[in-house]
Amino acid sequence: MAARTERIQGRLIRAAAIALTLSVHAATQALPQQATAAIPYNQTFVTKHTGVFGGERISYTATVAPTILADSAGVPAVNFVSTSYVRDGVRDPKNRPVIFAFAGGPSNASTAYHMRILGPRRIMDPPPERESDGPQIVDNPEGLLDIADVVLVDPAGTGFSRILPAGQRGYFYSINGDVASIEQFITEWLKTHGRESSPRYIMGGSYGSVRVIRIGWDFQRAGRPVDGIIMTANSSMLQEMNGPLADATNLPTFTMVALYHGKVDRAGRTDAEIADDAYRFAMREYLGALASVQDLTPAERGSWATKLQARTGISADYFLANDLAISRQRFMAELLKDKGLVLTNNYDGRVTGRAPTTNATPAAPQNARPDPFHTYMQDELKVTYPMTEYAAAAPNTNTWNYDGPPQARRPDGGNDWPRMLRELMDKDPNVRVYSANGYQDLQSTMGQALYIFSRTKLPRDRIVVRNNVGGHALYTDPPSASVILQDLRKMLAARRPR
Secondary structure, eight states: OOHHHHOOOOOOOHHHHTSOOBOHHHHHHTSOHHHHHTSTTOOOEEEEEEEEETTEEEEEEEEEEEEEEEOTTSOEEEEEEEEEEEETTOSOGGGSOEEEEEOOTTTBOSHHHIIIIISSEEEEOOOGGGGGGOOEEEEOTTSSTTTOEEEEOOOTTSBTOEEOTTSOHHHHSBHHHHHHHHHHHHHHHHHHTTOTTSOEEEEEETHHHHHHHHHHHHHHHTTOOOSEEEEESOOTTGGGOOHHHHHHHHHHHHHHHHHHTTOSOOTTOOHHHHHHHHHHHIIIIIHHHHHTGGGSOHHHHHHHHHHHHHHHSOOHHHHHHTTTOOOHHHHHHHTTGGGTEEEOOTTOTTOEEEOOOTTOOOOOOOOOOOOHHHHHHHHTSOOOSOGGGOBSBOSOOTTOBOOOOGGGBOTTSOBOHHHHHHHHHHHOTTOEEEEEEETTOSSSOHHHHHHHHHHSOOOGGGEEEEEESSSTTGGGSHHHHHHHHHHHHHHHHTOOOO
């Protein structure tokens, strides 16, 4: 992902029950002292801070700490190193919400959530005219620490979290093992901090949207339901899209990317109006044309090609030559071809570059700046771990197993995320859902995300679906981050006591 766009127990289901079953305390107490000491990154760093959030000055404690989880034999299998921010002086913490946030991937560290939207301090990019200054660390007064505690979770193999010798990489590199370990971590964190009764919100981005649906479903079945599910770059339908359905759900994003590059006429409309109209057109009209394209007359094909050119900036001739469809890859190559440019980043359709040529000269390397996240961890949170060892992503995840639990598989073998979401919301009248996608995200398109809500019978009064300016990490755009944080404040305020 380009720097500008990147710059989220009760009883577990049988499929995961064989794994992480002991508490962190039991696991560590059963080990010889030297064995515990040999676990990497097992130090805890605690610092005290003050800041203004939601217009209120508060004191809070930042803790970077390990959580060692054991396998069914009581042997440490994984060490999760998380960062938590907890408000000081709360009289009744059992009623104070906790937001557990992790990114996607699979499997990435929570850095972007941490430093772009949820943390008390955030990385802010300079304006274009001062780009040489580099990003700065600034206060985040829109943060949620006045009303909720925040825990940034780095899954196995990311950040400083490590799979231990007794752990099986294949287990953690699967939906079942990945989710089970995060569920166990959440349970242990709540127990360790005496917060078992606190309202719980789980937040995930990209692949993390799969995690939050599955975690919510698991916890609901275990009798310990979460209060809120939060998704950014909602990708829960990503693997389910192909053929005409993929072409149709991609069209709204193509429209918004083309609009950004001046290839679509705004005609006095807002972004939201254009995006909503594009989705309605795609699903109520365009999908039917794609499904019956061979039955269309030449005149009808010509009419459709003209409509699609107006909505995507791609020539009518291209659509006529390609059965009225265009793939994401071809869209990225075709949109700005007349200017000698291509879209270079499928995570953000605003990013462009020169079309490649056979004799192109490689770009000169940029002078490396200190990573502001590393600086923050070292200088403000006093972390002495070697930041060069912080893993932005887990290694070698190309063999990730996406198979979910048998109880929630479709007849064709796919994961039925809509069904899981419906079941957990039907069985729990209190849980709320929030979903946000970026207009210019070509990886997890807003049309794919909207489809899950359009096709699934869900309680709409407990769901907020939001699309905003931005790419895959849309919260790196400050206006979009502000909207999301305002929405989350409303979500927390709407919580019903259990």
